[in-house]
Amino acid sequence: MAFHNQNKGGAFAPRVLFVVLLVVSIVLVTVYSREGEQGPLHIAQNVVSDVIAPLNFLGAGASAGTEGVADAVSDATADESTLSALKESNAELRELVAQAEEYRQEAQRLQGLLDLTDRYAIDGIAARIVGKSSTAWNQTVSIDAGRADGVEAGMTVMGTSGVIGQIASVGEHSSVVRLLTDSQSGAAAMVQSSRAQGIVRGSLEGLLFLENLEEDAQVAVGDVVITSGLGGSYTSGLIIGTVVRVDEGEGGSSATVVVSPNDDPSALEEVVVVRSVGGVEGSDAGEEDAEQ
């Protein structure tokens, strides 16, 4: 009883603290929403993001590790009779082959990036993906290039075959890329064949939608969608993906167009941060190649 009475007597201070911390939280959110990218809270977030980037890399290792554990469990439960006396040397050879395969795949990916930068005459910064967002509400990845490498907020980021997103925040040696599939993403785009203009937006479903099309816009399944460069947020003429579904709008509403992105960011390990295309930032230099 005494314990409860003591609790009641001392309950005022925690309640005041509770209200104070709620108010502080609300003030922080308000300041965060009103300040620009150069505001103190955004800068603090960028600094922390830069500091924890190596931990994100550990996370990628942990992901590979869990796959390794699954393999190990599978091996351990294999029938004993299937294991030969050459197991040790086989394992060694397999390791070498796996290593060689890893190098081959890396070379292939880098060659893909090189081909892409050649094809579009891209002046860019190559970077490795070192981590992904640790909240389900953001579709972002971290890359190991930052301000020191010439990366700036707003730059377009490409995978091996198309645009994957845009630099959202920059640290000294790492950056955060907001993927096109993020529900807060929006890229001015156009259908290559009909030149119909719209905006490609991500969604929580993980799909890309081409929105804000004019009513008479000609869009068909298989059409290629490229960045239009309107608004200057994305470099123009870079391929985004292909139209995979067109649901005609009813009663004068515009059609719902689903776009399949050319690149799957979850399968990417290296990217190029686009500084300029064809020597001119925001030019249409890449468009001719995208048409091919």
Place this chain on the structure above:
Amino acid sequence: MIDFRETFPVVIGAVIAVILQIVIAPAVELFAAMPNFITIYCLLAAIVRPTVSGPVLPFVLGLINDLCVGTPIGSSSLALVLVCFAAARAFAVLNNDTVLIPLIVMAIAAFLIELVMGLFALSFGAATGLLDALVYRALPCGLFDCVIGLLLFPLASRFLAPPSPMGSGTPAHL
């Protein structure tokens, strides 16, 4: 006066939760649902310490979460402070020493936190509807948090529960 023996496990647990959130959470994504270890830890602390848990732990961990994962600063702390407070009060009133009450409180609280985060995502420009936010993120993430929270509940009860005022060996909730 801070009781070091009581606070130490809570701080260690908080550090582990932050590391798990940064390192492990992205690796255990399941159908776009990702657990939030910081949320889970705050809820566990609120449930196993309903009479002594204050708003400081959820506030600080919420800020760390916002700084680390890129959500609007203040949003997680607001959601955690509010919901953990409600969860602690609800558990203190409803607790009948069965697993059902922590399960219900954990499930509702986890869902509410994800819902508040969804509302913040919408207000900060996510081009999606509330129903989509509910179906594609809040529900699966809340469920994921709830399952992991229940798995960790025995550990939290063992290490985070405050010492009983009636001496060792007596359950603290009595």
